[in-house]
Amino acid sequence: xxxxxxxxxxxxxxxxxxxxxxxxxxxxxxxxxxxxxxxxxxxxxxxxxxxxxxxxxxxxxxxxxxxxxxxxxxxxxxxxxxxxxxxxxxxxxxxxxxxxxxxxxxxxxxxxxxxxxxxxxxxxxxxxxxxxxxxxxxxxxxxxxxxxxxxxxxxxxxxxxxxxxxxxxxxxxxxxxxxxxxxxxxxxxxxxxxxxxxxxxxxxxxxxxxxxxxxxxxxxxxxxxxxxxxxxxxxxxxxxxxxxxxxxxxxxxxxxxxxxxxxxxxxxxxxxxxxxxxxxxxxxxxxxxxxxxxxxxxxxxxxxxxxxxxxxxxxxxxxxxxxxxxxxxxxxxxxxxxxxxxxxxxxxxxxxxxxxxxxxxxxxxxxxxxxxxxxxxxxxxxxxxxxxxxxxxxxxxxxxxxxxxxxxxxxxxxxxxxxxxxxxxxxxxxxxxxxxxxxxxxxxxxxxxxxxxxxxxxxxxxxxxxxxxxxxxxxxxxxxxxxxxxxxxxxxxxxxxxxxxxxxxxxxxxxxxxxxxxxxxxxxxxxxxxxxxxxxxxxxxxxxxxxxxxxxxxxxxxxxxxxxxxxxxxxxxxxxxxxxxxxxxxxxxxxxxxxxxxxxxxxxxxxxxxxxxxxxxxxxxxxxxxxxxxxxxxxxxxxxxxxxxxxxxxxxxxxxxxxxxxxxxxxxxxxxxxxxxxxxxxxxxxxxxxxxxxxxxxxxxxxxxxxxxxxxxxxxxxxxxxxxxxxxxxxxxxxxxxxxxxxxxxxxxxxxxxxxxxxxx
Numbered sequence: 001x002x003x004x005x006x007x008x009x010x011x012x013x014x015x016x017x018x019x020x021x022x023x024x025x026x027x028x029x030x031x032x033x034x035x036x037x038x039x040x041x042x043x044x045x046x047x048x049x050x051x052x053x054x055x056x057x058x059x060x061x062x063x064x065x066x067x068x069x070x071x072x073x074x075x076x077x078x079x080x081x082x083x084x085x086x087x088x089x090x091x092x093x094x095x096x097x098x099x100x101x102x103x104x105x106x107x108x109x110x111x112x113x114x115x116x117x118x119x120x121x122x123x124x125x126x127x128x129x130x131x132x133x134x135x136x137x138x139x140x141x142x143x144x145x146x147x148x149x150x151x152x153x154x155x156x157x158x159x160x161x162x163x164x165x166x167x168x169x170x171x172x173x174x175x176x177x178x179x180x181x182x183x184x185x186x187x188x189x190x191x192x193x194x195x196x197x198x199x200x201x202x203x204x205x206x207x208x209x210x211x212x213x214x215x216x217x218x219x220x221x222x223x224x225x226x227x228x229x230x231x232x233x234x235x236x237x238x239x240x241x242x243x244x245x246x247x248x249x250x251x252x253x254x255x256x257x258x259x260x261x262x263x264x265x266x267x268x269x270x271x272x273x274x275x276x277x278x279x280x281x282x283x284x285x286x287x288x289x290x291x292x293x294x295x296x297x298x299x300x301x302x303x304x305x306x307x308x309x310x311x312x313x314x315x316x317x318x319x320x321x322x323x324x325x326x327x328x329x330x331x332x333x334x335x336x337x338x339x340x341x342x343x344x345x346x347x348x349x350x351x352x353x354x355x356x357x358x359x360x361x362x363x364x365x366x367x368x369x370x371x372x373x374x375x376x377x378x379x380x381x382x383x384x385x386x387x388x389x390x391x392x393x394x395x396x397x398x399x400x401x402x403x404x405x406x407x408x409x410x411x412x413x414x415x416x417x418x419x420x421x422x423x424x425x426x427x428x429x430x431x432x433x434x435x436x437x438x439x440x441x442x443x444x445x446x447x448x449x450x451x452x453x454x455x456x457x458x459x460x461x462x463x464x465x466x467x468x469x470x471x472x473x474x475x476x477x478x479x480x481x482x483x484x485x486x487x488x489x490x491x492x493x494x495x496x497x498x499x500x501x502x503x504x505x506x507x508x509x510x511x512x513x514x515x516x517x518x519x520x521x522x523x524x525x526x527x528x529x530x531x532x533x534x535x536x537x538x539x540x541x542x543x544x545x546x547x548x549x550x551x552x553x554x555x556x557x558x559x560x561x562x563x564x565x566x567x568x569x570x571x572x573x574x575x576x577x578x579x580x581x582x583x584x585x586x587x588x589x590x591x592x593x594x595x596x597x598x599x600x601x602x603x604x605x606x607x608x609x610x611x612x613x614x615x616x617x618x619x620x621x622x623x624x625x626x627x628x629x630x631x632x633x634x635x636x637x638x639x640x641x642x643x644x645x646x647x648x649x650x651x652x653x654x655x656x657x658x659x660x661x662x663x664x665x666x667x668x669x670x671x672x673x674x675x676x677x678x679x680x681x682x683x684x685x686x687x688x689x690x691x692x693x694x695x696x697x698x699x700x701x702x703x704x705x706x707x708x709x710x711x712x713x714x715x716x717x718x719x720x721x722x723x724x725x726x727x728x729x730x731x732x733x734x735x736x737x738x739x740x741x742x743x744x745x746x747x748x749x750x751x752x753x754x755x756x757x758x759x760x761x
Contacts, residue, residue: 064529065526066525227445227448234437285389326348330344398624412605453568453569
């Protein structure tokens with residue numbers, strides 16, 4: 001009542017009282033005792049204040065009922081006059097908005113069966129999405145080039161020039177926006193749509209939204225194509241790197257193979273050169289030995305010739321001396337006849353000549369035997385020297401082969417280490433590149449996901465803004481539904497009122513008709529006022545409910561979208577973590593496989609080296625064994641030939657002092673080891689160090705030309721080293737051969753068993 005009262009009827013006391021009670025600061029407000037003492041409370045009041053209040057209340061209620069009644073009458077009046085036009089207009093608006101859209105609402109006529117208080121959120125959201133935006137009409141008008149437009153209540157009709165002329169010729173009144181003739185506009189629209197065979201009515205908001213959706217789809221497609229392009233580029237980069245590293249590996253392997261082949265060729269050339277050098281050394285040694293043997297024979301023959309000449313001269317002197325002695329003996333014996341003297345002298349001369357001839361023959365035989373013995377000894381020594389030279393050359397060749405094989409194995413190990421290092425470096429490079437590409441891919445995926453989240457949130461916000469922006473139109477449609485329901489109710493009550501009025505007028509006396517009509521009029525006014533209050537309450541409740549539902553739905557959509565995007569982000573992170581773990585596992589597996597391959601290759605290489613070393617050692621042993629066996633066969637054949645010729649093996653093994661007593665120029669410089677290489681020789685024990693020529697040897701023949709007594713004292717059958725009996729020679733030869741064979745076999749066995757350490761001397 002206070003709010004509805006006129007402000008001029010409020011007194012100053014009342015305004016002062018209210019102002020003091022409604023002060024902003026609580027401490028400044030008056031207490032209850034002070035308010036009881038206020039003039040507004042203490043002033044005098046008229047006695048009819050309650051009656052006035054009741055009357056004012058009745059007047060206010062009657063005025064409110066009249067307002068509600070007039071309002072309902074106005075609604076009924078609008079329905080009677082403008083209802084079909086408004087309904088057709090709303091249907092046309094809904095049809096225009098339904099062209100080319102998804103999720104549009106039904107028309108008002110199709111929603112009449114829906115109760116006023118049971119509007120679903122789905123129809124609300126679809127109606128919000130289906131309503132056009134009036135602000136987009138201007139943008140659509142700006143996009144029209146050369147076309148004219150005809151504005152209707154809910155859409156923009158694009159007309160070509162010939163269509164516009166046709167409309168002007170057909171019906172000029174269609175250019176004006178007359179709300180009283182929407183059926184004609186609809187007929188013209190359908191006529192032009194049927195004439196053009198396609199929809200020419202598109203709202204500006206529809207065009208704008210289609211452009212935005214196309215841009216969003218293009219952006220999404222561009223993002224996906226960019227991601228696929230990045231994946232293809234990453235695969236291409238990885239493949240290019242792998243091909244590059246493979247080419248580098250092949251080039252490195254070819255270079256190593258070329259180095260190994262070059263080294264082997266160099267070793268083969270060096271070995272061939274060494275073999276040729278050894279052959280030349282052997283040929284040179286053979287020539288030197290032949291020359292030495294020839295010089296040795298010439299030297300002995302010259303010495304023997306000198307000895308023979310001196311022996312003959314001494315025999316001549318002895319013959320003269322003996323002849324003179326015989327003559328003196330004959331001259332002293334005067335009693336012997338001269339003839340007998342001559343015969344005895346002739347006989348003595350013959351005896352002396354015969355003895356001298358025999359001595360000369362013995363000397364020649366001894367010289368011949370001595371020459372043969374010394375030549376045989378010299379040949380045996382030359383043979384042993386050649387054997388020692390062969391051993392030195394074979395040792396040098398085998399050591400050279402051992403050195404080359406060691407160098408080759410060292411190069412193989414270095415190449416293995418180089419290949420291993422290169423393989424690990426290549427694997428590390430590929431894994432780093434793969435990790436970097438995975439990081440870039442995950443970063444791009446995360447960026448795309450975040451952009452997608454932002455776009456979804458932006459679309460949801462835009463949708464909510466559109467819902468909020470389109471809510472008044474949606475509420476207007478709901479209000480029209482409620483209004484139609486109340487109009488139907490008012491029609492029903494009006495028909496009931498008319499029927500009741502006719503029935504009461506027929507049943508009541510005519511004198512009471514005025515009171516009955518007044519009572520019925522008040523009752524109708526009261527019921528219509530109640531309906532008006534219900535109508536206002538329904539409208540307010542619908543507005544508050546729709547706003548609350550919109551806020552709740554939007555909040556729920558936000559929460560659902562956030563949860564969905566968070567789940568997608570968590571799934572993406574989990575997938576990326578899985579990809580990283582798989583990549584790490586793959587890298588570990590590749591590293592283990594590479595280590596296994598390298599270890600296997602190293603083991604095979606070491607096995608190959610061991611096999612080659614074993615084969616080389618076997619070859620070395622076989623070469624030494626075959627060489628010693630051949631040399632043993634040659635010595636045995638030489639000794640057999642010597643035994644066949646009648647020379648003792650022991651005599652041949654010991655050097656004769658006369659063999660070195662006659663020195664000749666260049667003889668002392670000869671050595672049995674012409675290469676001068678150190679190291680022991682295999683086999684052929686000499687029985688002691690070789691003695692120099694010119695020193696006497698025990699058991700050798702005595703020098704000739706120096707007789708120690710008379711010639712008769714020289715025994716004819718004297719025993720000498722070169723005139724042994726055949727039995728003694730056979731015993732000596734057999735004993736020497738057994739000894740030599742034992743020593744030779746022992747030497748061969750010891751040298752074969754010790755051949756491993758000789759290769760490094």
